[in-house]
Amino acid sequence: MTSLERALTAINLGIPDRVPVDLHNFCVAAEMMGGSYKDIFTDGKKIAQSQILAWEEFRHDVLLVEVGTTTTAEAVGCKVQYRGHDAPVVTEPLLDNLKDVDKLKVPDPYRSGIQMREMLKAVRILRDKLADKVFIMGRADQGPFVLAAQLRGYDNFLMDLAERRNIKLIHKLLDFCCQVIIRYVLALIEAGAHGSSIGDSAAGPDVVSPAIYKEFAFPYERKLIQKLKDKNVIMATHICGNVDSIIEEMVATGSKIIEIDHKTDLKKAKKAARNKTCLLGPIDTERLRRGTPDEIDKLCRKAIEIAAPGGGFILGPGCAMAGDTPLENIHALVDSARKYGVYR
16 A cells, blocks of 8 residues: 555545554654754745655655644734744734624635745645655644634633633634634645644643533534535544543544544543544654653554554654654654554
């Protein structure tokens, strides 16, 4: 099987020749390129170059193409700070008052925000170079809940949820965020991505209660995913931390792939996902950064033993890897799928 065939088989809950591998490695790829992350993350050619360089080193099956967590926020109008050796961050929210949600405009991905335009350029380059070889996941950045928090400011948004004074405006903001993400996803697919993904980590139990997730995040994740599913778009969803208490709802969004962190009970996640969705993860990024190849090998073998049976599993980090993650540890992750992940 090619990497593309292997990934698609796992995503569609079939049995590939072996467990496919994803690397959440945009910072690692930038580090391998050398120079400033800002120079790479604002240049589509360099984004693509960094991903190709990493693929030539590791030969993983899924390219998760992204430049951090600020792409959609920047396109809508938030101020973003670019950093030399780290992902960019939002420095100023856009909505001082929730009532201003009516003034927001869904951005044109081809004309809005440096990152969004350059990401589309990068995906087009990767399509031309590798589309018949590997699965290209053009990440659509943040989910509706997190994008809403970025636009409003995290503290303000969480206070809005706690006070419950402007429920209609909160839902209007979340619906707007859905529209932004859907528009960007469709542009990424048009550019040549085989699928897309969102991260909605501030909606997880490490930040808000499961009740808040079920009321304010789940309905919009499901709405977004179902609208894209109607257009035959493969979507993945990621929430950092322990999602044991919301894993059933995450599966119920209809997402083809659920990306899980190492804190989540893998056995519980596998039970919830079986015959419904593909799991991706869950190797601890801190151990990838600080551990040894032998330790990574053991973690991967255990994950494969739990999640690989019956198919529907892609091995990878539980979240984005730090740029200084040792290459030998990443090689250990990739190699473990070849050693322990063969289906017979």
